[in-house]
Amino acid sequence: MSALTGLLYAVLIAYLGGWFSGYWNGNFSLLLFVLTLVTLGYWTAERVYFQPARRRQAQVAADAWEKEQRWSGAEPNPAAREVVAEPHLRQPWWLDWTAGLFPVILIVFLLRSFLFEPFKIPSGSMVPTLRIGDLILVNKFHYGIRLPVINKKIISNHEVARGDVVVFRYPLNPSVDYIKRAVGLPGDEIRYANQKLYVNGKEVETQAQGDFFDDDPGSMRIRPMFTEKLGPVEHKILVDPQPRGQLGPIAAFPYQQNCTYTLEGVTCKVPEGHYFMMGDNRDNSQDSRFWGFVPDENIVGRAFVVWMNFGNPKRIGGIQ
Template sequence: MNFALILFLLLVATGVLWLFDRFHARKLRPAGAPAPWWVEYGASFFPVILVVFGLRSFVVEPFKIPSGSMIPTLLVGDFILVNKWNYGIRLPVINKKIIDIGAPQRGDVMVFRYPADPSLDYIKRVVGLPGDRVEYLNKRLRINGETVPLESAGSYLHPDRLYYSPQYTEKLGEREHAVLIERDAPAFVPQVMNFPQRGNCTYTSAGVNCTVPEGHYFVMGDNRDASSDSRVWGFVPEDNIVGRAFFIWFNFSDMKRIGGFY
């Protein structure tokens, strides 16, 4: 469901009713006569929808975490906020950038339209920038030939399944974040899709080696062995970017999760 399109159509419909009532219909009504219910409701909803549409399109957009690919940073059921202007101002519905403010950085948690099906929104961590050479071999991440720092951080207890995963602290740029890497899971990438610019990647039994095309990004989930990401379906085009996720504003199961994250 394209909620932005639905909201836009509601905005247009209620806006037309508001304009019709403001500049035409009320002049024809007898003094003190009420407006027809369809005009009154449409005109009264217009300011509310206008504010919601403006905030959601240009400031922040809510998003619910649907899967466990970003555990332990984000859990299934987290409600988060996505900064819509951090990477530039985009026209709503068509997602066309009109004002360039900034670009994704390594370590950002980014929401984007899934390249294989743009009607779906995905969330992953930015690992590779345009022009980067990204290697994930034998479960160690290297960018442009340099190994990304990784330190053991004990074990992570999955609250829903009651089992432990090895947890590590990874540093991308100046940012540290937690990742889960299963020791017994295979290093190779299974079920690779035939994505655009697949020739930029080399797959072996040890993992994958990719050169990120210009205008694209390489993303991965923090739950490394339970994430379908750029290793599987390829690079994220600049035009698919929605915004930078930055805040958990609610979780029905755990109110203590409310707060910011990286």
């Protein structure tokens, strides 16, 4: 068993090493699920077989020692008997690092799967709302309870609301998580033209807030900032002074026929069971304008707080 455990740890280290080195995309939910099952197997074997077997061995060793003591005429000492039994009761390393970790891994798996999941912001597509390096928490049950790994909703809760900051599985590569703002709901007509957002034919209200210095790596420039109101949600967006050229899809996507691209921008009719997502950094975000709609089954949860940014602790707080 020690050799098998060592092999499992070697596979785990190789998988994590390749993931963090960029050789393949990891699936942390699946990894955590597998670790829970594996450690559960060890934990069950420990309770059912290995621990009783060690106790029997300890009993045999202690009885043999006590018998020798009596043959020699000495009175057996209970404390000494425990010392003799202790090495046989000791859990081997391969059980300590598997069965011993099961309760911790199970708690993490349940918390991450059904309650809250941490994420780190990797890009500037949501500036100024979220900055590179922000560590955020996502409410996993706000939109309903979903089965781990397969992400199938089994209990409904709130619907995605216009203006929510949502984490979801990227439609073109579901192993990657994206974070954007929900702009269009099922049935909405979304138009983004000449750097203006229209929902169902009505221009979304904005107010100029002066200049914003984006000091994130790779940007380092000043851009106009606006306050935008999507339903009850008021948040800030950035718009480049120089408009981008013609928008266009980066790949074919389902319901692409619902979108019309022109020199001014794009107009899309959001299909049922889907959402239109955009970054708050409007001209520096690859979002639904480029890769299409987000199906409901891809929704992970609602981002609600920045719990830490080690480069700027002042970033801690709620997400608008």
